[in-house]
Amino acid sequence: MKIGIVGGALQGMEAVYLSKKAGYETLVIDRREEAPALSLADEAVVGDVEKERHVTEALTECDAILPANENMEALVAVDWIAEQAGVPLLFDLDAYRISESKLRSNELLQRLGVPMPRKWPSCRFPVVVKPSTGSGSTEVTIARNETEVERLVLHLRGEGLEPVVEEYVNGPNISIEVIGDGSIFTPYIVTDVILANDYDCKRVYSPWRGMAQAADELARYATLTARALGLRGIMDMEAIVLDGHPQVLEIDARIPSQTPAAILHSHGINLVEEMVKGLVHGRMGTPTVPQPRVAVYEHVVAKGDTLHACGEGEFAHVRHPRIVEGLFGADEAITDHRPGMDGWTATLMMASPNWAALRERRKECLRRIMDENHLSRYLDLFPEGYGDPLTGLSDDE
Ligand SMILES: Nc1ncnc2c1ncn2[C@@H]1O[C@H](COP(=O)(O)OP(=O)(O)O)[C@@H](O)[C@H]1O
Ligand SMILES: [Mg+2]
CATH class of the missing domain: 3.30.470.20 (ATP-grasp fold, B domain)
Incomplete structure (x- = not known):
């Protein structure tokens, strides 16, 4: 079993680590040469999955493709490549x-009906202000009053991000x-x-x-x-x-x-x-x-x-x-x-x-x-x- 992992950052390291532990042969692809998961793979390919042919070809030879990134364009490209080549996609x-x-x-x-923290303004302070998209707790901030909420919401909008404001729950x-x-x-x-x-x-x-x-x-x-x-x-x-x-x-x-x-x-x-x-x-x-x-x-x-x-x-x-x-x-x-x-x-x-x-x-x-x-x-x-x-x-x- 050869797994093609697309993305060599944190998710990629997890994917290659687990694949190796399962005894699979691993290919990791990343456009950044210094992506850390590349050094853990049996085979490392540096290139862009959206544009470069040698990358597509390398993926086509795998028995399964595991996308390990959060870049929508790259994910769409991988989805398409897997479909065209008839390679199972784990995504x-x-x-x-x-x-x-x-x-x-x-x-x-x-x-x-899944319980979630109540959304502002129908909750008490403190609240958490965070971007709708993104991960890894980037830009997650606590606000203790309305002025702070407004400032953080404006800041996120300024960065082109949609804010989510919800009750801060501690546990x-x-x-x-x-x-x-x-x-x-x-x-x-x-x-x-x-x-x-x-x-x-x-x-x-x-x-x-x-x-x-x-x-x-x-x-x-x-x-x-x-x-x-x-x-x-x-x-x-x-x-x-x-x-x-x-x-x-x-x-x-x-x-x-x-x-x-x-x-x-x-x-x-x-x-x-x-x-x-x-x-x-x-x-x-x-x-x-x-x-x-x-x-x-x-x-x-x-x-x-x-x-x-x-x-x-x-x-x-x-x-x-x-x-x-x-x-x-x-x-x-x-x-x-x-x-x-x-x-x-x-x-x-x-x-x-x-x-x-x-x-x-x-x-x-x-x-x-x-x-x-x-x-x-x-x-x-x-x-x-x-x-x-x-x-x-x-x-x-
Ligand atoms: N409503 C909340 N109350 C308390 N802590 C929160 C709340 N929302 C987010 N956090 C904290 O911020 C971290 C990141 O938020 P999360 O919603 O998981 O966004 P991300 O997509 O960045 O992981 C969470 O793991 C949690 O510790
Ligand atoms: Mg999270």
Whole structure:
């Protein structure tokens, strides 16, 4: 099985990592030569999927195509290439067109009766002002009064972006993936998304340790939404848990980054393999996991004397990363680390039989990184009111 992955940034790294773990041959295409996923692939092609023939030809030779980018023109081009060449596409362009816009997807979610944060002005302050399109928490800001809302709305409009203004809800951030083949829709594992101080995701725990009832509710909403979309591919749904119930923030019908790798380490479920099973081999189904473990997936940057827990946005700058087993005691890392180097980055992944064991393992791994790289400070910043359920608010013990 050869997978053609289009896009070599964060989603591309996830896609190539999972494809390799599934034992597939990988091709990654990106027009930027420095795109980090290129160095992880068996075959790297630099070029533009919209214009360049050698790119189209390379894709035509694959057994499945997995778009891993959020550029509409590129996605339309890949959809067309896959259709022309008769290569299975692990992506649903129609569903993506809805999920790409929070205004459009909120309309759908509302119609389906999925609970969401109340929209301004029929809610109290503080509110969150964010662009309808875009991802990775770009331009997500809190406003505490009407003047601030107006200023932020004007700012977004000035950038050519449509604003969404909704109640700020404070609680655990959780996420789930669903895979569909157009008629069967399988929800997977609910994970716990830990935010950096800029609301970017810096760490994922799998599974979420919270109430089973809230997790089941999210799985139900995600399945309902996938069915309404007639999803043929993967989507994720993200929510904040308020008073024991998920309030849905958004859906995204494309391979996400971070959460699938966490699920692979905790449950051994590979979402790229699941897509291939369902969409290429026509074998949709729910995998059985007799003995799930618990896992953490997180990004760190070492610079000067400091080890910094960072969001994936910062990790996107990693240069020529490679997959390393056992780095500093983690199960696996995706990293550009070399001994003696300053300014390196790593995504650390590790799993344990239970949370107490994971907590110790993670602590030991961070301690080893600090010791072996002569770092004296560990910085792990959260948005106001949030923390890390595994370690408590400050992580300096
Ligand atoms: N209504 C809200 N209340 C609290 N936090 C929010 C709200 N909306 C967004 N956020 C925070 O901002 C992050 C990014 O918002 P999201 O709607 O997921 O947009 P993006 O498409 O950028 O991921 C979320 O993960 C969440 O932490
Ligand atoms: Mg989001």
